[in-house]
Amino acid sequence: MTGDVQAPAKWPDALLAWYFVVVWGAGFLATKIGLQHAAPFTFLTLRYAFGVACLLLILAVVRPAWPRAPRTLAHLLIAGLLMHAIQLGGSHYAQYLGLSAGITALILSAQPLLTAGIASRWMGERLAPAQWTGVAVGLLGVALVVWHKIDSRALHAAGLAAVGIGLAGVTAGTLYQRAFCPHVDLWSGAFLQFAVSLLVLAPLAWRVEGLRVDWSWALPAAIAFLVIGASILAVNALHTLMRRGQATRVTSIFYLTPIVAVVLEYLLYGEVPSVTSAIGIAVTCAGVALVARRAPVRGATR
Numbered sequence: 501m502t503g504d505v506q507a508p509a510k511w512p513d514a515l516l517a518w519y520f521v522v523v524w525g526a527g528f529l530a531t532k533i534g535l536q537h538a539a540p541f542t543f544l545t546l547r548y549a550f551g552v553a554c555l556l557l558i559l560a561v562v563r564p565a566w567p568r569a570p571r572t573l574a575h576l577l578i579a580g581l582l583m584h585a586i587q588l589g590g591s592h593y594a595q596y597l598g599l600s601a602g603i604t605a606l607i608l609s610a611q612p613l614l615t616a617g618i619a620s621r622w623m624g625e626r627l628a629p630a631q632w633t634g635v636a637v638g639l640l641g642v643a644l645v646v647w648h649k650i651d652s653r654a655l656h657a658a659g660l661a662a663v664g665i666g667l668a669g670v671t672a673g674t675l676y677q678r679a680f681c682p683h684v685d686l687w688s689g690a691f692l693q694f695a696v697s698l699l700v701l702a703p704l705a706w707r708v709e710g711l712r713v714d715w716s717w718a719l720p721a722a723i724a725f726l727v728i729g730a731s732i733l734a735v736n737a738l739h740t741l742m743r744r745g746q747a748t749r750v751t752s753i754f755y756l757t758p759i760v761a762v763v764l765e766y767l768l769y770g771e772v773p774s775v776t777s778a779i780g781i782a783v784t785c786a787g788v789a790l791v792a793r794r795a796p797v798r799g800a801t802r
Contacts (some may be wrong), residue, residue: 579693759781
């Protein structure tokens, strides 16, 4: 029979996507807690030191394959520095310098728009007009969601530069790993990327911040959540999705993470979302739906 056939959705991929969205959104709050007890480079140094320790235990059980070619190893380490050291170093330092959470979230949420442009221009991905519309609509929705948190008085050049560096890092790192490290084992890859990020961030934490830490139970709790839930499991989920689908479609789920942060703030701190935020949630979901929509395959038979 001839007609328009819609490819069936894969429920494991949907579960991975929703796991990523929930954990990544909750990570905004965990990071906010962690930065109250340690400066950004110090906080990230503790985070990746704990991550390396966790992955050593996992590697002892899983015994994954390691990259053998020096070129593959070099690509993996570059991708890791972009996604971990540069992305988180930039975004954390922006908040540490006083850039509001709303502005930080809004700028970082431009990643799908950048990904769409890069993937369309250099990676051979072709988006339908509805998907391009979805990218723009999703960004508009995020702006509405976080509008009540945007404080124009907190705008300053250093903070904007830091979060811009973070945005460039996560966009370039995600695409770089997909292009040059598509078959690297995710467990051994994560260990190597954590290790190289630790080697870069630890000297910065010592030289710039003096490795000062205000120890409290909240700090290790935030680090444990961010390392196990976000840096290990959520990032692996993202890379798994990137290997199975279009870069733009996958990264469009980043638009949903500020929504999770708003909902969790309401549940934990009683911060009621504004009407504008509620409208933004609906607009964002519509944008993601447009981007994720698969174009029908014409002329297929069954």
